[in-house]
Amino acid sequence: MDAMMVEPRSAVSGLSRKPLLRGIHHLALVTTDMRRTLDFYVRVLGTPLVHALRTPAAPPDAAPAHGVGSPPYKGILHYFLDMGGDSLLAFFEYPEGVAVADRDTLGAMQHVSFVCGPQRYREMLARLKANGVAIVAGPLLTIPPAIHSFYFFDPNGIRLEIVCNLEGDEQDLQVVRSCAMPEAELRAELAAISHDAAWIEDMVAAMPR
Numbered sequence: 586m587d588a589m590m591v592e593p594r595s596a597v598s599g600l601s602r603k604p605l606l607r608g609i610h611h612l613a614l615v616t617t618d619m620r621r622t623l624d625f626y627v628r629v630l631g632t633p634l635v636h637a638l639r640t641p642a643a644p645p646d647a648a649p650a651h652g653v654g655s656p657p658y659k660g661i662l663h664y665f666l667d668m669g670g671d672s673l674l675a676f677f678e679y680p681e682g683v684a685v686a687d688r689d690t691l692g693a694m695q696h697v698s699f700v701c702g703p704q705r706y707r708e709m710l711a712r713l714k715a716n717g718v719a720i721v722a723g724p725l726l727t728i729p730p731a732i733h734s735f736y737f738f739d740p741n742g743i744r745l746e747i748v749c750n751l752e753g754d755e756q757d758l759q760v761v762r763s764c765a766m767p768e769a770e771l772r773a774e775l776a777a778i779s780h781d782a783a784w785i786e787d788m789v790a791a792m793p794r
Contacts, residue, residue, distance in 0.1 A: 600791050611665060611673035612697065615686075616741045619662050619678040625740050626666050629716045630699075630709075632674060636665040640677075668699060688744060696736070696744035702755030709747050710735060728764060761793060768792065 616622040626632045642660030662678035674697075688695050701709060710724065723735030731752040737745055750763040768789060775785045 600787060602791055602793055608670070609672040611675045612668075613675045613677065614694075614697075614741070614743060615679050615683070616676045617679055617681050617683065618740070619664060619676065621740045622676055622678075623664065626674070629713065629718065631712075632666040632668050634664065635667050635673060638663050670700075685742065694743075696746055698734070698746040698748050700748050700758055700760055702753065702758060703749055703751050704755050706733070706747060706749035706751070713737060732763060765793065 623634065627634055640656065640659060640661050640663050647659075656677050656679070658677075658679060661680075662676075664676050664678075666674045666676075668674040686693055710720070713720065718737050721736050721738065724733050725735070726732070727734040727748065731750050732748060733751050734746050734748045739745055750758070753759060753763055771792065772785060772789060775788055779785065
């Protein structure tokens with residue numbers, strides 16, 4: 586079995602209604618133009634620059650310092666931005682000419698979704714339009730009854746979303762609670778992907794209360 590594959594249900598233990606991790610530290614993305622990327626994220630989206638470094642410039646035949654899956658280039662720029670919620674957005678600057686990813690393939694990142702309160706949601710929509718950023722979808726209702734979104738692209742072709750509970754508080758966003766659904770509705774959705782009653786019970790038992 587692939588070491589990265591999740592163990593089957595029989596091997597899972599310690600189901601918990603509270604997450605064992607504390608959220609995202611950083612999401613690492615790729616650009617071929619760090620300056621253009623910083624112009625967009627710092628000046629347009631308002632994500633302040635936090636840290637700037639260059640990855641180690643090891644000998645060409647040296648193994649990657651961070652193991653399999655780390656960038657195949659050494660000595661490249663690696664910058665970190667504050668995307669709110671005490672989490673970071675990071676970019677590596679790859680050389681020009683790298684292949685463009687297909688966001689709709691298995692294992693790819695389909696889009697990045699940012700959250701904010703109702704007033705800031707409207708301000709960000711106006712801010713993006715004022716900076717000539719095309720809104721490709723929305724604003725629209727994405728998760729009933731009150732969660733709305735709009736979508737756009739960054740200069741690297743990364744699909745971005747800004748999402749908001751329009752009936753929520755400006756500061757206390759309660760992201761998980763605002764996405765919660767009744768148990769009966771969740772059971773119906775789970776039944777559409779599996780007839781394993783014990784598995785469904787495990788999934789429901791782990792719901793936040």
